[in-house]
Amino acid sequence: DSGVTQTPKHLITATGQRVTLRCSPRSGDLSVYWYQQSLDQGLQFLIQYYNGEERAKGNILERFSAQQFPDLHSELNLSSLELGDSALYFCASSESGLGETQYFGPGTRLLVL
Amino acid sequence: AQKITQTQPGMFVQEKEAVTLDCTYDTSDPSYGLFWYKQPSSGEMIFLIYQGSYDQQNATEGRYSLNFQKARKSANLVISASQLGDSAMYFCAMSQSIDTGRRALTFGSGTRLQVQP
Numbered sequence A: 001d002s003g004v005t006q007t008p009k010h011l012i013t014a015t016g017q018r019v020t021l022r023c024s025p026r027s028g029d030l031s032v033y034w035y036q037q038s039l040d041q042g043l044q045f046l047i048q049y050y051n052g053e054e055r056a057k058g059n060i061l062e063r064f065s066a067q068q069f070p071d072l073h074s075e076l077n078l079s080s081l082e083l084g085d086s087a088l089y090f091c092a093s094s095e096s097g098l099g100e101t102q103y104f105g106p107g108t109r110l111l112v113l
Numbered sequence B: 001a002q003k004i005t006q007t008q009p010g011m012f013v014q015e016k017e018a019v020t021l022d023c024t025y026d027t028s029d030p031s032y033g034l035f036w037y038k039q040p041s042s043g044e045m046i047f048l049i050y051q052g053s054y055d056q057q058n059a060t061e062g063r064y065s066l067n068f069q070k071a072r073k074s075a076n077l078v079i080s081a082s083q084l085g086d087s088a089m090y091f092c093a094m095s096q097s098i099d100t101g102r103r104a105l106t107f108g109s110g111t112r113l114q115v116q117p
Helices: none
Strands: A005-007 A010-013 A019-024 A031-038 A042-050 A053-057 A064-068 A074-078 A087-094 A108-112 B003-005 B010-014 B019-021 B024-026 B033-039 B046-052 B064-069 B074-079 B088-099 B102-107 B111-116
Touching: A005 A087, A010 A019, A019 A087, A019 A108, A031 A074, A031 B102, A042 A064, A042 A074, A042 B102, A074 A087, B003 B088, B003 B102, B010 B019, B019 B111, B024 B074, B033 B064, B033 B074, B046 B064, B046 B074, B074 B088
Parallel strands: A010 A108, B010 B111
Antiparallel strands: A005 A019, A019 A074, A031 A042, A031 A087, A042 A053, A064 A074, A087 A108, B003 B024, B019 B074, B033 B046, B033 B088, B064 B074, B088 B102, B088 B111
């Protein structure tokens, strides 16, 4: 158990819908990352937050957004969902976000029908 | 741009034998970190081992060791005494500098290891 929690574990929804994925980092970690794992794209970095502020952006679509709250939990919002958004979404956390080890949550498996 | 290459899509190893999973990387960053993660069929990503670019010695964590050859830009994972529970997908990753002080992980495509009894 990495100490990072993610909910829900599975999510099935329809095209055009909006979903919210939630992540709680390990105790003491200030930085949260979101990654997407799909069969065709592999594991891709989406976005990073540090202590409530956006720190870095990767290959995140404009239809996706995220935020980190004062209690350090984070949410990833996916809107206008398409079939191609079906993937495993991981949250990871680290102490400071400066290249140290990232610990991953169990992931949320999203299926868009 | 940073890049991680894992050239072995799949590997087989006999139980109790050692196995090496290859990883090469490309970066112009003088400071970087290299990581290996294990992803079993259940899907979670499990951190195995870390090597910093300035570390003089190869990292070891129990049965895992990282064969770091900086000049060759390789960071191979060695698993000694393979166990059936080692069957999983293994990913090599590098901390990627977005800009000063900002880093994320770039992952390779993974190697699926199957341990045979």
